[in-house]
Amino acid sequence: MTLRMLFDEIRANVQKISGELGYPAVTFDLSEASKPEFGDISCNIGFLLSKHLKKRPSDISESIAKKYQECKKELVSEVRVHPSGYLNFVANYHVLIRNIMHLSAEKNYGQIDLGKNSRVVVEHTSVNPNKALHIGHVRNIIIGDTVARILHKACYDVKVLNYVDDSGLQVADIIVGFRFGGFSIEPPQGQKFDHYCGDVVYVSVTERYDKEPSLAEKRVLVLKELEEGRSDIAKLGDQITKRVLEEQLKTCWRLGASYDCLNFESQIVRSGLWKTVFEKMKSMGIIYLEEGGKNSGCWVIRSETEAEEDKVLVRSNGIATYIAKDIPYASWKLGILEDPFYYKKYATQKNNQTLWETTLDNTGTRHDFTGNMVITVIDSRQSRLQKIITKIISDFKSASKSYVHLGYESVTLSHDTAKTLNLDTGGKSVQMSGRKGIYVNADYVLDILGVKTYEEAKKRNPELGEEQLVRIAEQVAVGALRYTMIRQDLDKMITFDMTESLSLEGDTGPYIQYAYARAVRILEKSGQEPRLDAASFDLLATAYEKELAKTIGKFDIQVEDSAKNLSPKIIARYCYDLAVSFNSFYEHIKVLAAESADTTNARLCLVWSFKETLEKALCLLGIDAPDRM
RNA sequence: GGGCCUGUAGCUCAGCAUGGAUAGAGUGCUGGACUUCUAAUCCAGUGGUCAAGGGAUCGAAGCCCUUCGGGCCCGCCA
Numbered sequence: 260m261t262l263r264m265l266f267d268e269i270r271a272n273v274q275k276i277s278g279e280l281g282y283p284a285v286t287f288d289l290s291e292a293s294k295p296e297f298g299d300i301s302c303n304i305g306f307l308l309s310k311h312l313k314k315r316p317s318d319i320s321e322s323i324a325k326k327y328q329e330c331k332k333e334l335v336s337e338v339r340v341h342p343s344g345y346l347n348f349v350a351n352y353h354v355l356i357r358n359i360m361h362l363s364a365e366k367n368y369g370q371i372d373l374g375k376n377s378r379v380v381v382e383h384t385s386v387n388p389n390k391a392l393h394i395g396h397v398r399n400i401i402i403g404d405t406v407a408r409i410l411h412k413a414c415y416d417v418k419v420l421n422y423v424d425d426s427g428l429q430v431a432d433i434i435v436g437f438r439f440g441g442f443s444i445e446p447p448q449g450q451k452f453d454h455y456c457g458d459v460v461y462v463s464v465t466e467r468y469d470k471e472p473s474l475a476e477k478r479v480l481v482l483k484e485l486e487e488g489r490s491d492i493a494k495l496g497d498q499i500t501k502r503v504l505e506e507q508l509k510t511c512w513r514l515g516a517s518y519d520c521l522n523f524e525s526q527i528v529r530s531g532l533w534k535t536v537f538e539k540m541k542s543m544g545i546i547y548l549e550e551g552g553k554n555s556g557c558w559v560i561r562s563e564t565e566a567e568e569d570k571v572l573v574r575s576n577g578i579a580t581y582i583a584k585d586i587p588y589a590s591w592k593l594g595i596l597e598d599p600f601y602y603k604k605y606a607t608q609k610n611n612q613t614l615w616e617t618t619l620d621n622t623g624t625r626h627d628f629t630g631n632m633v634i635t636v637i638d639s640r641q642s643r644l645q646k647i648i649t650k651i652i653s654d655f656k657s658a659s660k661s662y663v664h665l666g667y668e669s670v671t672l673s674h675d676t677a678k679t680l681n682l683d684t685g686g687k688s689v690q691m692s693g694r695k696g697i698y699v700n701a702d703y704v705l706d707i708l709g710v711k712t713y714e715e716a717k718k719r720n721p722e723l724g725e726e727q728l729v730r731i732a733e734q735v736a737v738g739a740l741r742y743t744m745i746r747q748d749l750d751k752m753i754t755f756d757m758t759e760s761l762s763l764e765g766d767t768g769p770y771i772q773y774a775y776a777r778a779v780r781i782l783e784k785s786g787q788e789p790r791l792d793a794a795s796f797d798l799l800a801t802a803y804e805k806e807l808a809k810t811i812g813k814f815d816i817q818v819e820d821s822a823k824n825l826s827p828k829i830i831a832r833y834c835y836d837l838a839v840s841f842n843s844f845y846e847h848i849k850v851l852a853a854e855s856a857d858t859t860n861a862r863l864c865l866v867w868s869f870k871e872t873l874e875k876a877l878c879l880l881g882i883d884a885p886d887r888m
Numbered sequence: 889g890g891g892c893c894u895g896u897a898g899c900u901c902a903g904c905a906u907g908g909a910u911a912g913a914g915u916g917c918u919g920g921a922c923u924u925c926u927a928a929u930c931c932a933g934u935g936g937u938c939a940a941g942g943g944a945u946c947g948a949a950g951c952c953c954u955u956c957g958g959g960c961c962c963g964c965c966a
Contacts, residue, residue, distance in 0.1 A: 286906080288906065288907095288908095290906095292909095293909070293912095294909080294910090297909075301909085303907095303908065305908095306907095306908055306946095306947085309946080310946085316908085316946095341909065342909090343908075343909045344908075344909085345908080345909065387966085424966080427966055428965070428966050429966070553964090554964075556964085557964060559964095564890080564891090565890090566889075566890040566891080566962095567890070567891075567962075568890095568962070568963090571963080571964050573964085574964040575964060576964075578964085580963090580964070580965085580966085581965070581966045582966095584966095638960095639892070639893065639960070639961085640892095640960060640961060641961085642891085642892055642893090642960090642961070643891075643892080643961055643962065644961095646891095646892095666892090666893090668893065668894085668959080668960080669959090669960075671959085688959090690959090690960085712928090715928065716928095719926065719928080720926085735928085746901085746902095747900085747901060747902085748901090748902090750892095750893055750894075751893085751894075751901080752893085752894080752958095752959065752960090754900090759900085759915095762915080763928050764914090764915085764928055764929090765913090765914045765915060765928095766900090766901085766902095766913070766914040766915085767914090767928085769928055770914095770928065770929085772928085773926085773928050773929075774929090776926075776928095777925075777926065777929085778925095780925060780926065781925045782925095783925095784925060785925085824905085828902090832902075835913090835914095839913090842929060842930070843929095843930070843931095845925075845929075845930080846921090846927095846929070846930040846931080847930080847931095849924085849925070850925060851925050852924080852925080866925090887926085888926090888928075
């Protein structure tokens with residue numbers, strides 16, 4: 260039994276009793292007690308019925324409690340009524356702890372079958388392949404990757420896509436730099452190619468457009484050739500973007516993200532999907548050819564309200580706009596169109612997962628990367644455009660298909676961090692901009708964090724070898740970064756501050772990882788395997804032990820909650836709660852020096868169960884659990 | 889002008905979907921705990937008119953309305 264079964268039992272019994280007492284059916288709430296003296300689970304049914312019955316809440320709770328004593332109550336040891344009116348339940352810890360210990364020992368503990376193996380497509384990352392990833396992109400990657408992991412745990416068949424806009428203006432800019440701006444294709448010694456393209460070429464070229472109109476003219480030319488393909492410039496573009504992409508993916512993998520397929524925009528453009536979608540929209544009458552007004556000659560989608568402007572999909576010169584390019588891709592993701600693509604292997608990732616890429620060349624193999632539900636992770640500045648796409652898609656789809664824009668607020672740079680980039684923001688935080696060079700690269704942050712975590716690890720573990728220290732440092736650095744990107748709500752802005760991000764204490768990834776390492780050490784030093792079947796869990800009698808066991812028992816509830824709400828922070832908070840419970844236990848309860856061998860064994864089982872559960876929960880966050888740190 | 893998000897302790901944030909018990913963490917500050925399973929830890933103290941006002945309710949941080957502050961979006965750019 261996990262906590263969930265305790266909830267279920269109470270719910271069923273209260274419902275039954277309430278019916279037997281002739282009370283009207285109400286949807287009452289069961290929640291975890293907010294304080295220890297209120298027991299484990301609280302029920303608000305007294306308040307809800309008090310209106311109907313014109314009785315005091317506590318009297319109603321009292322009558323239910325009285326009857327509850329009589330019915331079979333396997334998982335509840337005590338029913339109490341609080342003067343406030345709450346009906347409180349104390350769990351039967353004898354049964355509760357034993358069951359939690361056994362269930363948490365199972366390999367798939369925490370798994371919950373919400374998805375019934377139905378296909379969900381998650382698209383994230385999707386960074387223009389002309390620059391290195393900065394911390395704003397990191398938030399996207401971590402949200403997408405974490406949501407994908409959580410949905411997988413909730414038994415969805417998850418496919419992860421990364422859309423590569425290799426034929427857009429941003430790529431054209433760096434090609435202009437290489438072809439006409441005098442930039443060497445090779446970066447200076449020691450610089451990663453993506454950093455070179457973004458930090459040097461892209462920033463300089465866009466700056467020069469103002470002063471050099473000839474360069475700006477080349478931009479249009481390059482863009483056109485990129486879209487058409489085949490020319491020398493298009494080949495150069497292909498070569499450059501592939502190289503940048505390769506470097507970007509190294510950073511993504513370093514962060515622990517992985518993908519199933521890379522979708523190239525150039526191929527979507529060349530596949531002819533747009534034409535099909537365009538005809539479909541025309542025949543369905545959801546777009547209109549304007550014959551007058553400011554959008555004369557354009558195909559537009561009309562806004563639903565007066566205040567909003569119509570949106571142009573096809574310009575009067577016949578070329579589709581940016582948003583129009585997204586519609587065939589969105590339709591493809593939902594499997595609305597016939598798949599024009601073949602797939603070839605791009606790489607094998609760290610976790611042994613194959614990464615495929617789209618190709619129009621029929622030497623590739625066929626695969627299905629589409630789904631009935633599609634989640635697109637893009638920051639909320641794109642909300643308006645995403646809303647239009649959602650609307651169009653909903654006109655296309657059959658009822659069982661859905662397109663979800665998972666939005667999040669952007670990452671800005673703190674005043675102090677902006678200052679290190681020679682920007683005076685007058686005390687305010689500032690929006691990042693790749694074009695203006697206002698950003699902090701992800702690799703840079705990881706490197707700085709890595710130096711700090713390395714020093715800490717070395718200080719604490721002087722006997723460890725270099726290789727092991729470096730590995731721990733990297734795990735902790737990634738854990739720290741991933742956790743800060745996921746711990747708060749998606750619709751809250753993150754103000755990134757370099758100094759603050761180096762803090763590794765309190766509500767942070769390393770705090771949680773540290774609790775794990777402590778648990779591992781206890782198990783190591785005990786010199787014995789915890790014997791689950793021989794354990795007498797009644798020996799786990801202190802509040803610290805009960806609290807820890809109870810927290811372990813909540814895993815599946817948290818997975819369900821976060822999967823249903825697409826809310827990764829729920830798992831982040833759960834990991835933190837687990838670590839807090841454990842650290843408190845650790846400080847107050849001796850495991851190895853317990854009163855008896857039986858107590859030691861029971862506590863070892865608890866520690867082991869904690870370790871296993873935390874490892875699984877951290878895995879959902881893509882955070883490694885180090886044995887030492 | 890229209891749309892989306894946001895406002896809770898000095899700072900960073902939980903809690904709001906589904907109203908109910910004395911509003912919680914971290915950080916900061918003050919003090920305490922390492923001959924002990926690793927102090928990236930723990931314990932105690934400090935700190936709040938839940939932006940403001942109104943409404944419905946027995947009951948509001950939460951629901952409804954108004955106002956104010958902050959961020960973002962509104963191109964035949966991507």
